[in-house]
Amino acid sequence: MAVVRKDLGPRSPWGRFRVAVERFDAILFELLARRRGHPGEDGSMLAVLLDQRDEHDNPPSDRHLRDQLVALLVGGHDESAAALAWAFERLARYPRVQARLREGDPAYLDAVVKESLRSRPALTIAPRLLLEPVQIAGRTIPAGVQVAACIWLACRREDLWRGEAEFRPERWLGEQPPPNPMSWIPFGGGVRRCAGAPFAEMEMREVLRAASDLQLRPARAEGERARRSMLVLVPHRGAEVIVG
Numbered sequence: 001m002a003v004v005r006k007d008l009g010p011r012s013p014w015g016r017f018r019v020a021v022e023r024f025d026a027i028l029f030e031l032l033a034r035r036r037g038h039p040g041e042d043g044s045m046l047a048v049l050l051d052q053r054d055e056h057d058n059p060p061s062d063r064h065l066r067d068q069l070v071a072l073l074v075g076g077h078d079e080s081a082a083a084l085a086w087a088f089e090r091l092a093r094y095p096r097v098q099a100r101l102r103e104g105d106p107a108y109l110d111a112v113v114k115e116s117l118r119s120r121p122a123l124t125i126a127p128r129l130l131l132e133p134v135q136i137a138g139r140t141i142p143a144g145v146q147v148a149a150c151i152w153l154a155c156r157r158e159d160l161w162r163g164e165a166e167f168r169p170e171r172w173l174g175e176q177p178p179p180n181p182m183s184w185i186p187f188g189g190g191v192r193r194c195a196g197a198p199f200a201e202m203e204m205r206e207v208l209r210a211a212s213d214l215q216l217r218p219a220r221a222e223g224e225r226a227r228r229s230m231l232v233l234v235p236h237r238g239a240e241v242i243v244g
Contacts, residue, residue, distance in 0.1 A: 025066065032062050045072060072196050079122045080200045082232040083186075084207055085239040086120035087113070089224055090167045091208075092216040092241040097169060101212045109212075111172035113204045117186035118155045119167050122232045125150055126188035151185050152233075216241045 007015045035046060049065055060068075091098055091112075100108055125148040132143050141147060156164045160178045161171070178184070187194035194200075219240035227236040 028066055028069065029062055032065055068195065078230060078232045080203050082122035082234045083117060083200065084204060085235055087116040087204060087208060088216065088241055089235045089239040090116055090119060092218045093223065094167050097167065098216060107173060108169060109205055109209060111169035112208060113201055114172050115167060115169040118184055121151045121155050121186040124152050124233060126185060149185060154183055154185055214243050216243060
């Protein structure tokens with residue numbers, strides 16, 4: 001990224017990107033100025049964000065609102081699409097899961113969503129900038145250092161998830177999931193967990209519910225590897241399935 005992020009004028013890749021960002025920001029800041037005069041009118045996500053206050057009762061700044069909205073609009077789209085692609089790729093290889101999903105049990109539907117996000121998380125890491133020193137596994141890490149929890153490894157460790165390679169939604173129903181909630185972090189964790197996580201899970205439930213009557217089978221016998229697409233991991237063949 002250090003090589004790409006060089007503004008060599010409006011015709012360069014980074015220059016074009018900066019021009020597009022400035023245009024987008026101008027539109028968004030104009031919208032924020034209008035909406036600050038009429039907060040809470042429509043129950044939208046923007047209205048919810050405008051209504052927030054920090055520990056000193058200060059409203060969010062325009063820059064903070066801009067960053068939150070961009071994260072919801074841009075990041076949420078890619079992650080949700082990747083998560084659904086993996087869900088269909090997994091379902092096509094597990095007919096027994098498809099059969100039970102057709103029974104319409106909301107608890108099992110939720111378990112399928114959670115297990116899909118566990119077995120094939122769309123993100124690889126959850127980076128954090130340390131604001132103060134912290135001890136991790138006996139090592140003292142100073143403030144100012146970037147650390148990152150590996151989402152892919154945390155959700156697929158055999159010592160945390162028995163039979164981690166198997167797609168088994170039942171583990172979320174009768175079996176005990178790992179006692180540490182930080183073992184399931186497809187959206188990150190802690191106070192910086194993705195703000196769009198509940199919406200993404202709802203999207204997955206509704207799409208999988210609507211598609212539950214379909215008969216899915218894999219287009220090829222071998223499972224799909226993960227490949228990077230921008231910030232997310234997607235099936236390398238695009239989740240090829242045969243319907244019917």
